[in-house]
Amino acid sequence: MRKPCCDKQDTNRGAWSxxxxxxxxxxxRKHGExxxxxxxxxxxxxxxxxSCRLRWINYLRPDLKRGNxxxxxxxxxxxxxxxLGNRWSLIAGxxxxRTDNEVKNYWNSHLRRKLISMGIDPNNHRPNTFNLPRPHHKNSQAISSTAKLSAGLKTPTNDQPARSGGNNCDQVSDGTSCLEDESCGHQLPDLNLDLTMTAPLSNSEPENLKEEQNLMSLKCHRNLPRPPISFLS
DNA sequence: AACTGCTCCAACCGCTACTAA
DNA sequence: CTTAGTAGCGGTTGGAGCAGT
Structure with missing residues (x-):
């Protein structure tokens, strides 16, 4: 059998020098990834x-844009x-x-709030009925958990794997894509998106491809008559 | 200046799918 | 077929830095 990935006792952790x-x-540079x-x-x-992989992908790669x-x-x-919901790697692709981590952080720190301030529920992109607290902060954790309880919120992490794409379509959103949820009957904004014809920009792994193809074949023909996605290529 | 609370983001954790033995 | 390692993903956390008091 193979050796374990690392012996945690002998490794540095925390910020990189x-x-x-x-x-x-x-x-x-010398040997490649x-x-x-x-x-x-x-x-x-x-x-x-x-840890090396993460550091390279999220911070050191030469093709990273960084900045605003x-x-x-x-x-x-x-x-x-x-x-797509919280499929950050697909979005980042x-x-x-941009990296999935960067997109995720930016979403949580800026875009989420921006949508909330516009009266849009960032989880399902529909006009909001109430304001959700920020998702991950120490100071908001107690609040968010009580808010979830009182609102009957189902979180993907608790009830199903994040990638399963499961959804319930009550008033309260759960962070998955509304498109996976046709029973909702709610209308999404007119997105003019057609993802059927393009391969991801990143070096797409088979897993991603499969997942994306599934997604695409499921429901990405919205509001067509536009030519397939110029902005994605 | 000192304290407090908040924001942001790098890094970690835990999980899953895939694959090699 | 089973077991265990690897790669990759999304969620979460820790701490530095900033703003307000």
Missing amino acids: KQEDLKLIDYI GCWRTLPQAAGLLRCGK FAEDEEDLIVKLHAL RLPG
């Missing part, structure tokens, strides 16, 4: 492979979120130079 970054960059399990040792890093999101990027994220 400049030296660690340089070692990682240097190694990947490869086996993350063996990379740390080969690169002389006391990090777990998973442009208005059209924001717009695209909102549209894609309406379509449509935004060159």
Whole structure:
């Protein structure tokens, strides 16, 4: 059998130092992205492979944009979120130079609130009936859990795997795409999105492709007569 | 200046699907 | 077929930095 990915006792954790970054960059420049399990040792890093992978993908990759999101990027994220739900990697795949983590953080810190302030429920992109608290903050956790309880909110994490795309269509949203939920009968805003013809921009793994194809074949023909997605290519 | 509360984001955790042994 | 490792994903957390008092 294979060896475990890393021995947690012998690995550094927390913020990366400049030296660690340089070692990682240097190694990947020379050898390319490869086996993350063996990379740390080969690169002389006391990090777990998973941590290296994350650091590279989310921070060190040379093709990352970083910095503020442009208005059209924001717009695209909102549209894609309406379509795909919290599939951050799929959404990020449509935004060159952006990572799933970055998109997720930006959604949680900016776009969510922006939609709420516009009176739109960020979870289902419909006009809001009440304001949801922010999702993840220490200070809002108690509030959010009570809010969920009192509103009868079902969270994907509790009841079903996040990726299962399960949904209930009561008044309260659960963060999944409304498109997966035709029984709702609610109308989405006119998104003019057609994802049927394009491959993701990122180097798409089979898993993503499959998932995306499923999604696409399910319900992405909305409001067509537009030519397929110029903005996604 | 000191304190408090809030925001943001890098990093971690836990899970799943896939795959090798 | 079963078991265990790997890669990747989404959710969550910790802490630095900022703003308000």
